[in-house]
Amino acid sequence: xxxxxxxxxxxACEDSFKNGENSVDDxxxxxxxxxxxxxxxxxxxCIPRTRPKCRQKRLPYWNKNCRDAVYAxxxxxxxxxxxxxxxxxxxxxxxxxxxxxxMKDAACFHWRDFCSTLLKKMNGLYTSNKPxxxxxxxxxxxxxxxxxxxxxxxxxxxxxSENYSSGFKMHxxxxxxxxxxxxxxxxxxxxxxxxxxxxxxxxxxxxxAIKESxxxxxxxxxxxxxxxxQHLPRRALQRLLFLYNSAWxxxxxxxxxxxxxxxxxxxxxxxxxxxxxxxxxSLTNTIGKIMEKxxxxxxxxxxxxxxxxxxxxxxxxxxxxxxxxxIRLQDTINxxxxxxxxxxxxxxxxxxxxxxxxxxxxxGKLKKLGLTGEIYQYIDNFLTGRTIQxxxxxxxxxxxxxxxxxxxxxxISPLLLLIMINDLHLG
Numbered sequence: 001x002x003x004x005x006x007x008x009x010x011x012a013c014e015d016s017f018k019n020g021e022n023s024v025d026d027x028x029x030x031x032x033x034x035x036x037x038x039x040x041x042x043x044x045x046c047i048p049r050t051r052p053k054c055r056q057k058r059l060p061y062w063n064k065n066c067r068d069a070v071y072a073x074x075x076x077x078x079x080x081x082x083x084x085x086x087x088x089x090x091x092x093x094x095x096x097x098x099x100x101x102x103m104k105d106a107a108c109f110h111w112r113d114f115c116s117t118l119l120k121k122m123n124g125l126y127t128s129n130k131p132x133x134x135x136x137x138x139x140x141x142x143x144x145x146x147x148x149x150x151x152x153x154x155x156x157x158x159x160x161s162e163n164y165s166s167g168f169k170m171h172x173x174x175x176x177x178x179x180x181x182x183x184x185x186x187x188x189x190x191x192x193x194x195x196x197x198x199x200x201x202x203x204x205x206x207x208x209a210i211k212e213s214x215x216x217x218x219x220x221x222x223x224x225x226x227x228x229x230q231h232l233p234r235r236a237l238q239r240l241l242f243l244y245n246s247a248w249x250x251x252x253x254x255x256x257x258x259x260x261x262x263x264x265x266x267x268x269x270x271x272x273x274x275x276x277x278x279x280x281x282s283l284t285n286t287i288g289k290i291m292e293k294x295x296x297x298x299x300x301x302x303x304x305x306x307x308x309x310x311x312x313x314x315x316x317x318x319x320x321x322x323x324x325x326x327i328r329l330q331d332t333i334n335x336x337x338x339x340x341x342x343x344x345x346x347x348x349x350x351x352x353x354x355x356x357x358x359x360x361x362x363x364g365k366l367k368k369l370g371l372t373g374e375i376y377q378y379i380d381n382f383l384t385g386r387t388i389q390x391x392x393x394x395x396x397x398x399x400x401x402x403x404x405x406x407x408x409x410x411x412i413s414p415l416l417l418l419i420m421i422n423d424l425h426l427g
Contacts, residue, residue: 004047006231012042014233028247032254036222061110069099135273148397151264152390159355159404175361198374200245209293220285244291251377257288262390282409296412316414355405359383
């Protein structure tokens with residue numbers, strides 16, 4: 001992306017969305033496909049797919065901002081050398097400082113990114129090698145397509161209802177029935193606590209969500225990156241906002257946003273031939289993930305400002321963390337030790353917490369918290385009808401349905417898990 005001509009990309013997008021201004025369709029899937037086609041068309045003209053050869057080794061952090069800042073500084077220096085006036089001297093010194101700060105910031109950003117990548121490699125979260133061969137029931141699987149289908153079946157089985165015991169199935173059935181009584185009716189209105197929760201998204205919210213996105217995340221099936229979204233012109237962003245608000249008000253999101261490409265990555269120190277040694281890394285479309293960010297920002301604000309989350313829950317919350325409970329536990333132990341007492345602690349590990357989350361039970365708890373209207377419809381549609389495909393090399397598995405759980409890697413999934421376990425301390 002460092003060789004991309006973003007100025008030309010903006011102009012190309014401006015022309016594409018201007019020419020198709022009157023071709024807006026009511027179907028969100030058609031609107032989404034039209035947007036993807038326009039963005040990709042502009043990207044193909046302005047963003048090189050391969051890295052060009054360069055004779056001189058460039059600094060690893062060098063980018064367009066550094067190049068522009070140095071160019072402006074050099075022009076000011078040449079102008080000062082030709083005519084050394086006080087005004088030219090001050091202009092040169094100012095642009096020299098700007099160039100130094102720009103290069104320093106770029107170097108810091110590159111270093112943080114490098115350390116993050118290095119840490120992922122050390123933890124086994126990053127590898128460029130695909131699974132060489134797998135062993136299933138005593139026989140070797142070497143075909144990429146067979147490996148992809150084997151992985152797909154395994155990942156789907158993780159969230160299968162068959163993993164439940166008969167006793168738990170009965171307990172879940174009763175909980176889901178209780179949740180169905182709390183489901184909103186078709187004519188239910190939004191919560192009286194905060195009516196703005198279901199308002200249309202604003203341009204400011206969209207800009208903030210795009211700005212907060214991770215620049216180095218891999219794109220989904222549509223090949224649109226966060227860099228592309230961050231460089232879209234205002235006209236394209238307004239069209240994107242129209243798409244989000246249409247999906248929001250209709251309670252229906254494009255099916256492409258609910259499809260994930262799964263990359264199996266070997267866990268650190270695990271057997272390469274064992275299928276259970278691989279963790280799934282999910283790639284979804286960035287345009288859909290931006291809407292998830294929009295909804296997550298509103299949902300988090302609603303839960304926190306109305307104090308709907310229990311105070312004993314510290315995970316996934318701003319300004320809180322697991323250290324809070326460690327300090328609380330240490331304080332309790334010290335207090336009872338000083339009084340010659342005992343402290344008993346019980347630690348519970350939720351296995352497949354995201355994978356096995358019940359949709360019906362969750363929807364009942366959403367209703368209890370006053371989450372109705374558009375946000376309820378979005379979450380309901382977001383969870384249902386999800387599909388996955390596993391990629392190994394250049395081969396893809398068959399498309400499989402996911403019936404339980406929330407997608408890992410989504411910014412809204414931790415909030416839904418918090419809602420699911422919010423009343424756990426009452427039991």
